[in-house]
Amino acid sequence: MKYLARSATGRPLLGDDEGYVPLAAAEPRAGTVRDALPLAAAGDLPSVDDAPAERVPTENLTFGPPLERFGKLWGIGLNYADHAGDLDEERPDEPASFTKPSTALTGPGGPIRLPPSEQSERVTAEAELGVLLGRECRSVATETVSDVVAGYLPVIDMTAEDVLRRNPRFLTRAKGYDTFLVVGPAIAIPDGSVDLSNATVTTTVNGEVAAENEVRNMLFPPAEIVSFHSEVATLRPGDLFSTGTPSAAPIEPGDEVRATVESIGSVSASVTGRRS
Template identity: 70%
Template sequence: MKYLARTIDGTPLLGDDDGYVPLAAAMPELTAVRDALALAAAGTLPDLDTVPAARIDPAHIQFGPPLAEFGKLWGIGLNYADHAGDLDEQRPDEPASFMKPESALTGPGGPIRLPPIEQTDGVTAEAELAVLIGRSCRNIDIETTADVIAGYLPVIDMTAEDILRRNPRFLTRAKSFDSFLVVGPAIAVPEEPLALEELTVRTIVNEQVAAANEIRNMLFPPAELVSFHSDVMTLEPGDLISTGTPGAEPISPGDHVSAAVESIGTVDAPVVR
């Protein structure tokens, strides 16, 4: 696995399982992680063993969001049948997608800032696998989505469930408060085909697993979501599709939330008000 990331002060990084080097040391012509997304989608990121720079242990790096600016932020609701059942919802026969504003996004470590109680007193946290687009595409077949996916990252999605339950048309508001999307510290770029269906996504609150499920149990797997949404609009580098959660957990100030996606990574954040 290779990784694309940025430090908290914005220095672009390229990594592998042994550590990170400055992206400029590997590819001097690139000045930003976004510039490397097409190479990630094409599988042509350089081997770090050929880079004349010592790897830095990730334990010694303070990570910021992996992109300075993301593009469109798509979310998918009810994408695991078990989760739909928990919410007493019928399983959808096509992706139940919604969009979030970029202002909802925050970097690894958060914090997740709950809105005033007068606005909502029923926020839940949900671990999800997110897909990041690396090349512009439109009307792409499921079989060729690997050519446009730069990589994957864990995210924590939040929902003001009490607002949503009042009226399903309030979904955008329920999903759009500041800090209601925490992105992982690194974009995981598989070096060979990855058996995504075998991986498990876990929602963890206060070190307790609140929900877990395998990606194979998604109603609409990641490749299908990319293809489906490319029929709706042009997908562009930096667009993110968060693929749905195995389960949500209510959160309160003082809690600590993690999204763990097997083989991809983990992101965590404290909860404050």
Template identity: 70%
Template sequence: MQYLARTTDGRALLGDEDGYVPLSAADPALERVQDALPRAAAGTLPAVEDAPADRIDPEHVQFGPPLERFGKLWGIGLNYEEHAGDLDEQRPEEPASFMKPNTALTGPGGPIRLPPAERTDGVTAEAELAVVMGRECCDVDEAAVDDVVAGYLPVIDMTAEDILERNPRFLTRSKSFDSFLVVGPALVVPEEPLDLEELTVRTIVNDSVAAENEVRNMLFPPAEIVSFHSSVMSLQPGDLFSTGTPGAEPIEPGDHVRASVETIGDVEAPVVR
């Protein structure tokens, strides 16, 4: 695995299992993580060991969001059959997608800021696997999705369930409050195609596993999600698909939330109001 990341003060990093180096030290043409996304999709990122720089221990790095600015933020609802059943919802025949504004996104560590209670008092947190695009594309066949994806992130998605319950047309509003999407600290770039079906996604609140499931049990796997949406619109580097949750858990101020995606990593954040 290779990793693309940014510090809280905006320095772009390239990493492997042994640590990070400045991205521009590995290749002076790559000043920003955004610049490296097409090469991540193509499998041509420079090697960390070839950079004339000492490795930085990730324990000594304060990570911000991996990209200075993401593109389109897509979410997929009801993508695990068990979760749809828990909500007494019918299995969708096509991806049940929605979009979130860029202002909803915050970096690792959050915090997740709950809106005033009079606005919503029923927020849930959901762990998800996210896919980040690396190349501009349109009408991509499922078999070619690996060629346009830069990498993967763990994310925490939030929903104001009480708003959504009042009317399903309020979905966008229920998903769009500031800090309602927490992204992981590093974009994971597989050096070989990754068998996503084997991965387990867990929603963890206060160190207790609230929900878990394997990607193999998604109704629409990541490659199908990307292919389907590429037939609707052009996808661009930095676009993100949050692929659905195995289950949501109500959260309150003082709680601590973690999304854990096997092999991809964890992201966590405290809950405040």
């Protein structure tokens, strides 16, 4: 597995399980992580071993969001039958998608800021598998989606659940508060094809597992989600799909939330006080 990331100061990095080197040292064609996304989708990123630079161990680095600017932020609701039951919703017969504003996105560590209590008193956090596009595409067949995907990352999605329960048409507002999407520190790029069907997606709050399920139990697998939405809109490098959560966990100020996607990575964020 290779990884694309950015340091907290914005320096582009290429890494593996042993550490990171400057991206430009390994791949002169890529001045930024965004430049490297098409190469990742094509399986054309070099090995970290080939870089004329010494690895810096992961534990010695502090990471920011892996992209300075993401593209479209797609979310998929009710993609596990169990979660549909939690919200008293019927199982959808096609992906139930929504988008988030760019201001909802924050990096590893957060913090997650809760809305004022007069707007929402119940916010939930949800671990999800994120799928990042590496090539511009339109009308992609499910079986060729891997040709346009750069990689994967863990994300934490938030919902003002009481807002959503008042009226399903309030979904954009319920999902769109600032800091309501935490992205993982690194884009995981498999060496060759990858089967994530047995990967477990886990939401942890204060060290306790709050929700857990496997990707194979999604109603709509990641490749099908990307293919479906490529018929709706042109997809471009940096577009991110949050593919749905096994279940949602209520969060309060002072909590620590972690999303873990087996074989991909994890991301955590602290929950601070409510915005005034």
